[in-house]
Structures are given as C-alpha cells and as structure tokens.
Amino acid sequence: MSIAPSLMTVTSRITAQAASPEHPANGVERGFVDLQDVVLAAHRLDALAARWPERKLLNVAVLRALLLLVQREPGQAEEGFDAWAIAAAVGTVIGRKWATGDTRDEISAKVRDQWQRLTSQTWPKKEEGIHQHFRDSGLNLVPTLSREEGGGQGNPTRYRFRLQHLPESDAGGTEQDEVGTVASAVSGRAPEQDVPGRDARVTYICEDVEDASWLARSFAQGFQLAGWRRLALRSAFILGILTVALMALLIPLTVVTTRSPGDIANAVFSAVVFGYAFWSTLGTLLMLHRWRIALAPWWMQSVDDDRLVEWRCPPRHADKSIKAVRYAARCPLCGGKVVACSGGMRHSWRIVGRCEEAPAAHVFAFDHVLREGNRLL
Template identity: 25%
Template structure:
C-alpha cells in the first residue's frame, strides 16, 4: 500500500489536473501516506468536513455547506482512476465509502488497495451514473468589471429600477447606433465615386470585421439574454481576474433581475471541472457543460431551472463504462 501510494503521488505531483475532485484525492493520498509512514496499518478515514478544511479556500467547514461543495462519489472515483491510468496493471488504489445513516452520521471515505479486476469479477461494480448537478455561485461572488460596479450592486440588477432602465436603454441605443454607423459606412463606400482599389477593399473588410466582432462579443449576448435566460458573459462584463462566467436573467416575485453568475459541476467520468460553454458546432443546445479535461468528449446538457444535466457527448467506450482503465 505504501509503495503504491508513493508511486501514485509521484505520478501526479508535477501536473495535477484542475478540479476539486483531484484536490480531494491528492489530499487523501497525502494524508494516508503520512499515517502509513508512522507505522500504522489502520486505514485513515475522512468525512466531507475534512475535505472542506483541507481543500476549500476558506478552510472553515462552518462557513461552507460540505454536502454541496464536495463532489459526488462518482467524480471522486473518476479522478482517482484517471490518475492511475499510466501506472500499469495489477494492484491499484481504490476509494471506499461508508454511507452514514441518521442524523449526525456522516459518510466516511478511505483509500484501500485492491486487484484491478476485483470489482468487475465480483459483480459489485456500481452502474455508471452520468447525471450531474450544477453549483451556482452566491450573490455578489462574481465581480463585475469596474465600469459596471455602479450598476451591478452586490452582483445583480433589478431590470425595472431607474438604474436598470437607464442601463438597458443605453445598451439598446448603443446597439442601434452601432448598426447605423456600420450602415452609413457601407452606404458611403457604395455611393462614393472612388475607384475600387485594394485600399478601399481593405478598409471595407476592416469595417465589416470590426462591426461583427464588437456586435458578437459585446452587444449580441445582452439581446440573447431575453430569450435564453443564461448566456456567456459578454466582453467587459466581468472583472479581468474572474474565471469564465455567465449572465442570468431570472424572476423573483413580480420583478426580473439580471446578475453575473457561474455554473460549475464535477465530471463523473474523469473528475475534472465542468464549465458552461457554447454548444456549437457539435451540439444543438446553445449552452452545454464541457469538462475542462476533455471538452469535446465529456459533454453534458444544462437545465437552468433544475440545475442538472446528463451526458450528451459521443458514445462512451466499453472500457470506460466498466471503469476498467
């Protein structure tokens, strides 16, 4: 057990993949190694509060709902399995879980050593669960860009407030002005008597490309928000230090609100982090969840209302379904 854990730790230490499932697995490996090096043979057990205290940025289980923050067991199994893909056959480190029953009895986790095909041979391999649950950031957690901080107080905006009406009306007028400016530029080039030269064609091409990119990256997402309710945040909306995030329009009572938010999940196949991204060209949905470790293979649907999704990527190989990598 000690040799296998040391070999496993050396394999992922230089470049541990992103994702809280990998952080938790690395913590379990490190803590188990420390106990085994003291001469103790009893397995060290962990609970979700231990994971929060060791891996969450606050390191305070009292401030975090551990049941929501810790990934599902499927993601932890996937992360541990992926870290051992290149370690050869024979014995491997596996994750065991004892589900707690009743109030105050929490789930217990520990690492053990088993032959690689023990679970398949005994018929105890659990079915592969390909459903995911998205997490949503708290109000104000995603910071807006400095020029929008006066609008998105605490990260959200009431659409029919004076500030909301002014801001959304300004976006509408700027969009119309941008379209008119483009139309005037193209019409001016058409009615001018200047000969068609390479310079004129270059200026026209620059004008068209500039209009397209500014419209696509800045103005168009705000218009999409009306129908889609969740869109990728446009350029200049979130602070530069923020990771990719989204704009969401939601109803609270009789009012509509707009806020900056981030939806994430854990990949049940490999344990990587899932973020929302464009569905095209391989998916019909406008937004899908893509695993950061395999964005075009590990693809999941996104249901904003229920904050759940399921696997919609290409057919899975049988070896992955059997968890026999």
C-alpha cells in the first residue's frame, strides 16, 4: 500500500503554505524541495522501521504512525500531530483498531507511554544506523523526534518529526570521500566505475545488537568507561590475570616439591584451563585498547557469532565506551546480506565481511572507521 501523497497533493499544500504570511519560520525552510525532503525522509525511515526486529512493538507502531501522518501532511510535521491522530494512524499501521473505546485522556496517556518507550529505548539503539543510512543515501539531513507538551483542552501535546543537518561526528563524508579519491587514483579507476566482480565494494551499516542477554545488555547499550563501571571492568581484568598467574606458578612449584608426573600434569592442565577460560571470557576486551574492534566474547555472542565489541572514544565519539555492535552490508554480487565476523584460518586475526548466501566465496575486507571494504575473494 503506498502511503506517500501524490505530487499534486504535495504541490497544492506547498503552494498554500507559501502563500500564507502567518506560516511560521523554522529550522527547515518550507520550500518545494524541502517538503519533498520531509516526505522522502519519512518514507525512508518507515521502510527501515518496517524491517526492524522490533517492528511489532507498539512504540515502533507509534513511530510508523507518525511517519504515515507526515507523508500525508508534510506541512504539519513541524507543528506536530496530536495523540488522537497518532492513535488513529496506529490502527492503519497494525491493521486493526487501537485504543478504541478509550476516552481522550486514556488515548493521550497510551500514546505518551509508547512515545516514552520509543525515545528512551528503541530510538537510541537505532539512531546511529539511521544516521549512517541517510548519509550513505546522499542526504545531509537526518530525522529527529520531539514532543511539545500542551496545556489545557485547546492546546494538546503534539508529536513532531523534524529534519536537521547531520552532526559533525556523523558527517564523515568529506574525509571518507578524500580517502576514496586517493584510493581510486592509486588503482587508476573512478569510484563510480566499481562493478560486481573483483573490484566489488560494500558499505557497512552499524546495527544494534538484537536480543542481548542480561549480561551483555549493558555493552549493547554502550558500557561507559567512567566511574564505577570502569573500576568494575578493571577489577575483573586484574582478578582474572592474577588467577591465571597463580595457576601458572603452580607448575614450577609442583616440579620442585614433587616428582610425580601426575601432579605435574594436573598443574599444567589446570593452568591451561584457567588461561583459556580467562582469554575466552575477557581476552577480546583486552585487545580493544590496541585494535579498537574485536570479536565479542562468547557470553555476548549470538547464534551466528557476528557480534563485535568496539572501543569508542573522542574525537569520533562523544565519550569513551565499549559497545557491542553488528555491522552488515548488502552483497554487490548476489544481493545477500554481508555481516562482519571472524576471518577464520585464511584471514587470521582479521575481521572480514562474509555473505550469508556464499560465505566462502563472497568475502570482503572490513574497515570499521570508513565502514567499507573491497572484495577479498
């Protein structure tokens, strides 16, 4: 079902607004192109939200309802829509009536509750991927959500959809374009001449970690390296290293105090087991300070072993943290999904992008800073 307004409808609304002297000025100029940008942005975001694993949640339905209203009435996006309009649009999104039989106050409370969940839980996890998607699509604007509290019966709370310029931390197109230009000059070909085959390239999108366990959830949301969290992580490292060191000391002590081959073998076995347990649990986190990104340990992993841990720090990011992430792209060869994962024996100590349809044949390099990669196989 197409929910974008027709060109004639959009044009008529723009003409009416342009002729209205009392139309307020705002952060986005209300010309023909800009209103088209609003519709296009809402349509793109709705298409993204329709593919989220959380798409069946009510707070995502509220977001898609707002996007539906924005596509129908783009000129109203800046002023916002009231809770009753959004509740009615939710019924269109989910295919059944929602909040029917409730009073206006009850409907308003339900929309407010779902909006709070959207802006505090779902949106922060998706925001980075949304920004990158819009940037990679050639748009220098990204959507933002806001709520303006009303006061009284005649001034209801309104939920707004706005466009703003990409933050400087996300608008890395200039630097990446310069790098791509240099690489193209060295290789003797223009970036736009890349075709599926040996010179195929992929662009990775950072996705939030889905269905994280309770232990990994703090890293999925970003483990801030400050305060008690930093102290707790450091204590875990120190305790683990001391335990492995003490177990390793048992080997020479056992050799000195006893000649029994069985006792020596037990000491060696114990040291190996504790060392492996420490490395598999915390070893990859120790590598982050040097490599900045690594495979997530087993207790963070999914069934597909495609979760990574990334060290984030200024100036690329606002603060210092360790975040569990997942990078994915579209395969230019077959259209399948490429995910960043272990390089295996052939690409040891590397993270590569493997196509889910042909994981052994369609393999790409992975650069978590530029978020792109050339074909390796």
